[in-house]
Amino acid sequence: MKKKAVNKTVGLLVVMALLSTLLAACGGSDKAEKEPEKSGNKEISLRVATSFAGSDPWVPVWTKAIQQFQDENPGVKIVDESTPVNQEALRTKVKADAATGNLADVLFYFNGSETAILADSNSIVSWEEEFAKDPEWAKQFNAGIVDKVKYDGKLYALPYIGFYEGLFWNKALFEQHNLEAPSTYEAFMKAVDTFASTDIIPFATSLTTPYLQEALILSQVGPEGQQQAYDPSWAPALNIFKELNEKNAFPKDSLTLDDDKAQSLFASGKAAMMFNGSWTAAGLSQDPDIQISPFPLVPGGKGEGVIVSGFGSGWYMKNSKDQEKYDMALKFIKFMTSPDIAGEFAAIGGTYAVQTKASENTAQLLVDGNAMVSAAKDFVMPIDSYVSRESYTQFLNGIGYVSAGRKTAEEVLAEAKKLNDKIQ
Amino acid sequence: MVNKMVRPALPQIFVYALLIFWASTTIVPLLWVLLNSFKSSEEILTQSFAWPESFAFSNYLKLNEYGNINIVKGFMNSMLISGSVVFGVALFGGLASFILARFSFRGKKYFTFLFVICMLLPQFAVIIPNFIIIEKIGLNGTYLSVILPQVAGNLSFAIIMMTAFMASLPGELEEAAVMDGASIWKIFYRITLPLCMPIFATVSIMVFLWSYNELLLPLVYLPIRDMQPISVLLSLVSNAYGTDYGAMMAAITISIIPLLVLYMFSQETVIKGLTAGAVKG
Amino acid sequence: MIFRDKRYIVLFLAPTILLLFTFLLYPLIQSVYYSFTEWYNFSNTKTFIGLDNYKDLVNDPIVGIALKNTLILILGAVFLQAGGGLLLALLTDSIKRGFKFFRTVFFFPIVISGTAIGLMFSLIYNYDYGLLNAIVRALGWSEQVWLTENSAIYLVLVPILWQYVGFYFVIFLTGMSKIPEDIYESAVLDGITGWRKSVYITIPLLRDVIASCLTLATAGALKVFDVVYIVTKGGPLNSSELLSTYMYAKAFNGQNAGYASTIVIAMMVLGIVITVLLNRLVKKEAVSY
Numbered sequence A: 001m002k003k004k005a006v007n008k009t010v011g012l013l014v015v016m017a018l019l020s021t022l023l024a025a026c027g028g029s030d031k032a033e034k035e036p037e038k039s040g041n042k043e044i045s046l047r048v049a050t051s052f053a054g055s056d057p058w059v060p061v062w063t064k065a066i067q068q069f070q071d072e073n074p075g076v077k078i079v080d081e082s083t084p085v086n087q088e089a090l091r092t093k094v095k096a097d098a099a100t101g102n103l104a105d106v107l108f109y110f111n112g113s114e115t116a117i118l119a120d121s122n123s124i125v126s127w128e129e130e131f132a133k134d135p136e137w138a139k140q141f142n143a144g145i146v147d148k149v150k151y152d153g154k155l156y157a158l159p160y161i162g163f164y165e166g167l168f169w170n171k172a173l174f175e176q177h178n179l180e181a182p183s184t185y186e187a188f189m190k191a192v193d194t195f196a197s198t199d200i201i202p203f204a205t206s207l208t209t210p211y212l213q214e215a216l217i218l219s220q221v222g223p224e225g226q227q228q229a230y231d232p233s234w235a236p237a238l239n240i241f242k243e244l245n246e247k248n249a250f251p252k253d254s255l256t257l258d259d260d261k262a263q264s265l266f267a268s269g270k271a272a273m274m275f276n277g278s279w280t281a282a283g284l285s286q287d288p289d290i291q292i293s294p295f296p297l298v299p300g301g302k303g304e305g306v307i308v309s310g311f312g313s314g315w316y317m318k319n320s321k322d323q324e325k326y327d328m329a330l331k332f333i334k335f336m337t338s339p340d341i342a343g344e345f346a347a348i349g350g351t352y353a354v355q356t357k358a359s360e361n362t363a364q365l366l367v368d369g370n371a372m373v374s375a376a377k378d379f380v381m382p383i384d385s386y387v388s389r390e391s392y393t394q395f396l397n398g399i400g401y402v403s404a405g406r407k408t409a410e411e412v413l414a415e416a417k418k419l420n421d422k423i424q
Numbered sequence B: 001m002v003n004k005m006v007r008p009a010l011p012q013i014f015v016y017a018l019l020i021f022w023a024s025t026t027i028v029p030l031l032w033v034l035l036n037s038f039k040s041s042e043e044i045l046t047q048s049f050a051w052p053e054s055f056a057f058s059n060y061l062k063l064n065e066y067g068n069i070n071i072v073k074g075f076m077n078s079m080l081i082s083g084s085v086v087f088g089v090a091l092f093g094g095l096a097s098f099i100l101a102r103f104s105f106r107g108k109k110y111f112t113f114l115f116v117i118c119m120l121l122p123q124f125a126v127i128i129p130n131f132i133i134i135e136k137i138g139l140n141g142t143y144l145s146v147i148l149p150q151v152a153g154n155l156s157f158a159i160i161m162m163t164a165f166m167a168s169l170p171g172e173l174e175e176a177a178v179m180d181g182a183s184i185w186k187i188f189y190r191i192t193l194p195l196c197m198p199i200f201a202t203v204s205i206m207v208f209l210w211s212y213n214e215l216l217l218p219l220v221y222l223p224i225r226d227m228q229p230i231s232v233l234l235s236l237v238s239n240a241y242g243t244d245y246g247a248m249m250a251a252i253t254i255s256i257i258p259l260l261v262l263y264m265f266s267q268e269t270v271i272k273g274l275t276a277g278a279v280k281g
Numbered sequence C: 001m002i003f004r005d006k007r008y009i010v011l012f013l014a015p016t017i018l019l020l021f022t023f024l025l026y027p028l029i030q031s032v033y034y035s036f037t038e039w040y041n042f043s044n045t046k047t048f049i050g051l052d053n054y055k056d057l058v059n060d061p062i063v064g065i066a067l068k069n070t071l072i073l074i075l076g077a078v079f080l081q082a083g084g085g086l087l088l089a090l091l092t093d094s095i096k097r098g099f100k101f102f103r104t105v106f107f108f109p110i111v112i113s114g115t116a117i118g119l120m121f122s123l124i125y126n127y128d129y130g131l132l133n134a135i136v137r138a139l140g141w142s143e144q145v146w147l148t149e150n151s152a153i154y155l156v157l158v159p160i161l162w163q164y165v166g167f168y169f170v171i172f173l174t175g176m177s178k179i180p181e182d183i184y185e186s187a188v189l190d191g192i193t194g195w196r197k198s199v200y201i202t203i204p205l206l207r208d209v210i211a212s213c214l215t216l217a218t219a220g221a222l223k224v225f226d227v228v229y230i231v232t233k234g235g236p237l238n239s240s241e242l243l244s245t246y247m248y249a250k251a252f253n254g255q256n257a258g259y260a261s262t263i264v265i266a267m268m269v270l271g272i273v274i275t276v277l278l279n280r281l282v283k284k285e286a287v288s289y
Helices: A002-038 A059-072 A086-099 A113-120 A128-133 A135-139 A143-148 A171-176 A185-196 A211-226 A232-246 A259-267 A278-284 A323-336 A339-346 A364-375 A389-403 A409-423 B012-036 B041-046 B058-064 B071-102 B108-120 B123-136 B144-167 B172-179 B184-195 B197-213 B216-221 B231-236 B245-267 B276-280 C006-034 C052-059 C061-094 C099-105 C114-125 C131-138 C152-177 C181-189 C194-205 C207-223 C226-231 C243-253 C257-282
Strands: A044-049 A076-080 A106-110 A161-170 A201-203 A271-277 A290-293 A306-310 A313-317 A378-380
Touching (some): A044 A086, A059 A076, A059 A339, A086 C243, A106 A323, A161 A211, A185 A201, A211 A306, A232 A389, A306 A364, A389 A409, B012 C114, B012 C152, B071 B231, B071 C006, B108 B144, B123 B216, B123 C243, B144 C006, B144 C207, B245 C099, B245 C114, C052 C257, C114 C226, C194 C207
Parallel strands (some): A201 A271, A306 A378
Antiparallel strands (some): A161 A290, A161 A306
């Protein structure tokens, strides 16, 4: 009997020990978390969350810059919480952090409708005050761009790396078929018709990606019209999708294709044209036949000389109560936006909202792309920067239905508008 | 039921033909991943089913240049996280299954129903509510933030499998042990547990596999690169502008090797048929 | 044989119940509440809107498609996945040479992530570079768009079902390991061999394992996500959408957590109904040897 009791006790103890380990671990983690804050005098640890992770093109520069900052500021530890943007991992992380009041000290994150969520949490800095304190630094930012990325009249996301979208076309294929450059809508449509009768795909796109839609709507309704979310005046632009689809302009499986595969159709010369973002330019620039130009003006369109371009992300800073942490986060952002570091980022690609040290980036396609941006009369951000995510998902999904002739453009616009109105 | 006249045996050659056919469908994708790990992204998309143009290791080297990830550390973190998950699931699930299989109490069937509900619930459906809970109990930024939700997520599977296995095991040995005055705890770990090794091994390898391949949870709950498991590598090969498929194949290749080794070890405990002697005593 | 000691019941079940309640049941109960609210972007404001989400759910044509597809997937999982796994396990168990080889290779697809399997099949079905069209071309036939509104759900089921046959194979092999060898020995003496041994002895003795596998197959079908997302993105025109992919799209792409919670509740109800029905069919009495 005694032995039995002992064994029972042992069993109980094992389980209790395990449970207490779990509890201890919970408690322990609490301490571990708070310690660095208490001993702030010695070491400041800054949590930074950006999209510079993994195969993102700016990762090498980013990693180097962090190292340099830590070397220049002993006692500062940068905790890099960068997360890829794909699979919505970064969005989910930042929103979950915001929901739990656990925002990183520095963020390089989407602006537009995303700014609203962060601004509503009252935990991020609006930059007016810091700009006033350091006019030298403020001057480095392009004032026109700063105006465009404000939310409710306030600047929360410091613009940094920008992008543009353009019509990429394969000059060799155009010449082979005696076609003019697609600088007018007539030339564009003629190219579509001509290539459609060959085994070259006229226009490489997936009907699940947003780029062509952005170009067509902007061209149709112009910058002011583009701000009227899902206005019925957008309908003619969507009907062009149907027209192009009927002309066999798109890859046969464009409804299920993804953008990577659409890009590879264009890059390998199986397709003659593609409308896509500046991020594809670096890869395409090795082929001298690839040209870039703005999307041509559609008939009756109001968007002449306007391109889709913008600064979809920016530097945010948490409004930290800890003054030392606040100052260090500010220093870090100033460091990242300095001409030296921005110059290194610029060498990878993109357009910049801050002054950058000149880099010797000579790829012709990138030069042409930047020339296209400077020649543009105006630029606008893509639609998704100011509409609700749900309405936008619905809208993009609707484009497939319009192309296939299963829904009218008006129906799709009305559905998206209904969802968008719900949130405002 | 007994019929001595007819002895129809499926021709062995037929059986082998079918098994070999299935085996070829399962070997091909592994080879495909391996071969594609030597190709560039472009080559993968356009020449996916061809022999690689050259056997270059550039994709593997690239993984190392992903800046802030240390592959060796990633493996260690994976072992720590998934190992703990397996341990937790096997321990707590084993205890719970023992109760469900060998104890009689009121409301038992409600527990079974509860486990079925928990198993039906997809992990990604509760990723945000769970994050808030983790924050509230102060687990964020610790290994436990990814371990505990995964233990919880896999427990129902383990309990359902292990209870079924235990319930159908003959109870003679345990009855004999009770006669000898052994404690319940002793019966569990000296008698039931050894007999249940096959199901423990199988459940453990599955739980390990799922935990090891879990991607979103560590990305969102454990954003500290030094603590992240190797599966995160696979999320890093994609960025806003596209996916580096070559790097993806290389990441998969290096991450599945430990899984295959573990699987082979674990299945050594699953031997055909109980030894009659052990049961009859 | 049955124990009754209440202390052990509480003690041994406590950690499990604690974990399940914290990380699954409590969030699930919350999801029930969320399903009655309008909640966007995981923000701090949730507005109680009664049954509006449920009304939307009933009127959402995509939910109809997703429901039908999820049911097809569950049927496929039960019959082809679990059934296929059982068949392979019986066949592998009956052979003398190569047991370990087959046991190892049948497991291969499970270790490869769904992302890679998805990519492979999207490249098989791709129009311009796809394997199927390459074969078709070599045979001199005309190329096809494989993923159409009618075919997409079935084509996307191929990798999903195929990938997890090995899982059920391993589960059934494990189940067979506990069948005492002497049962077979006496069967052989009675002249029961070959497939009759499987039908009359192995399968009946595996009834409880089969019952668990049906629950597993249903649960697994509700969780399928990455392969569909990569091969078709739920398309063309939502024709291959599943409840799980649609829920993910609403929660993470659409950031409409209220409606996504409503879909989760619908999935749970569906799963429970099917599990109960399936278990009624199979489970009569627990078997013991």
